[in-house]
Amino acid sequence: LGTVATPAEAATRRLALEQAALRRQFLPPGRSGKIVALDGFAIFADQGNYAAGIVAALADGHYEARERELTAQVLRPGDRVLEAGTAIGIIAMVAAAVVGPEAVLTYEANAAVAADARANFTRNGLEGIQSKVGVLTNRGQWARDPGPANFGISRDFWASRLGADLTEADIVQVVPVPRVCLEDELARHRANVLLLDIEGGEAALLQAADLSGVRLIMMETHYARAGRPAIDALMRSLILQGFDLDLARSGRELVVLDRSQP
Numbered sequence: 001l002g003t004v005a006t007p008a009e010a011a012t013r014r015l016a017l018e019q020a021a022l023r024r025q026f027l028p029p030g031r032s033g034k035i036v037a038l039d040g041f042a043i044f045a046d047q048g049n050y051a052a053g054i055v056a057a058l059a060d061g062h063y064e065a066r067e068r069e070l071t072a073q074v075l076r077p078g079d080r081v082l083e084a085g086t087a088i089g090i091i092a093m094v095a096a097a098v099v100g101p102e103a104v105l106t107y108e109a110n111a112a113v114a115a116d117a118r119a120n121f122t123r124n125g126l127e128g129i130q131s132k133v134g135v136l137t138n139r140g141q142w143a144r145d146p147g148p149a150n151f152g153i154s155r156d157f158w159a160s161r162l163g164a165d166l167t168e169a170d171i172v173q174v175v176p177v178p179r180v181c182l183e184d185e186l187a188r189h190r191a192n193v194l195l196l197d198i199e200g201g202e203a204a205l206l207q208a209a210d211l212s213g214v215r216l217i218m219m220e221t222h223y224a225r226a227g228r229p230a231i232d233a234l235m236r237s238l239i240l241q242g243f244d245l246d247l248a249r250s251g252r253e254l255v256v257l258d259r260s261q262p
Contacts, residue, residue, distance in 0.1 A: 005077040005100075014040070014097050016125070028119060034059075039068055041093050041124050044116060051156040067197070067220070068094050070249055074218060074256060075099055075193065082191035083107065084136045084205070085198045087158055089117030092129050095195065101128030105189045109135050109151040109177045110160050130189075134180040135162065135201075138209035141179075148176035161199035161225060183210050192216070200225025203234045211241060217257045 005013065027033065032048040036058045045058040057063040064087075071091055075081070075098040083092055086108035096104045101121070108114035111133045121129045135149045152164025152171040164171045182205060185191070194211075196202050196219035203226040206217075217238070221231045235255075239245065243257035250256050 010077055010098065013100070028116075035123075038063065038090055039072075039094060039097075041090065041120070043088060043090060043120055044123070046116070054156060054158065064090055066252070066254055067091055067218075070218060070254065070256060071095055071195065072098060074216060074246075074249065074258070079103065079193045079216075080189055080191045081105070081193045081195060082185055082189055083195040084201075085196060086114055086117045086131060087197070088113060089120045089129070089131070091195060091197075092117070092131075093121065093124060093126055095193075096126050096129055101126045102130075104128075105130040105132070105185065105191065107132050107134050107136055107180065107185075109133065109149075109162075110153055110157060111175075111177075113157045113160075132180075134178045136182045136185065136198075136205060137179050138205055138207075139181055139183045140208050141204065142181040146179055149179050150174050151177045158197075159199060162201050186211075186213060194219070196220070202226070203230040207234050207237055211238075215259060217243065217255075219255055221253045221255055223253070 028044060031046055033044055033046040035042050036045050038061060043058060045055045047055055068090060071094045075095055077099060079099045080103045081095045081099060083106040086092055086106040092104050092106045106129060108117060114131060114133050118131050121127055121131065135151065149162055151174065152161055153173040153175060154160045154170045155172055156170065159170060165174060192213055192215045194214055194217045200222040202219050202221060223231055238257055242259045244259060246256040246258055
């Protein structure tokens with residue numbers, strides 16, 4: 001799964017990332033906004049295109065605060081991470097600070113926000129993170145329909161989602177996005193960790209997926225999007241596959257499942 005860093009090496013890597021963030025305070029050409037600091041990373045907050053709530057959450061440090069904290073806690077040096085739902089890339093960067101950028105592969109369906117994530121990776125010296133545009137589907141889904149998926153882009157990019165259409169008040173555009181087989185990407189990347197924030201898509205993605213090589217899943221669940229029966233069925237399925245629900249870390253729809261404990 002890769003070379004395991006010593007605690008001293010991990011600390012040195014994090015310090016180097018923090019120093020790089022301080023050096024890279026440039027704004028994207030033609031964009032209005034500001035650079036904010038989160039966990040030592042420099043993040044562009046686009047005041048022209050991001051919803052006010054997103055900009056405020058970035059500025060005050062609340063943006064994905066619990067996810068950032070847990071990512072740093074649950075990952076181990078040597079892990080290899082596959083993330084779905086990159087958004088502007090902060091969770092991918094927190095993961096890269098633990099496991100190294102080359103050990104992180106991340107997918108985002110919104111091409112515009114994926115481009116902002118890649119710019120944030122560059123800004124922080126983390127170009128080694130593999131960032132792709134696409135929608136992950138399990139092998140059964142992909143075999144039935146390998147064609148593009150329709151993805152609804154919300155005014156608040158963190159609420160963009162599959163299955164949405166222009167009749168929903170927050171959806172401003174529906175775009176076709178390539179489907180990618182989850183199991184193929186797990187094997188190709190040799191990933192043993194899944195990080196998911198895909199606005200309800202987690203139920204359909206994982207319910208019938210082959211997760212035999214995965215030791216850890218951290219995901220945001222979405223009763224409001226997927227429905228409680230679908231999320232409850234997913235949780236039962238994962239527990240039956242040997243995943244333990246980490247009650248000490250899970251809460252408020254953010255779930256950590258681990259099957260590496262004795």
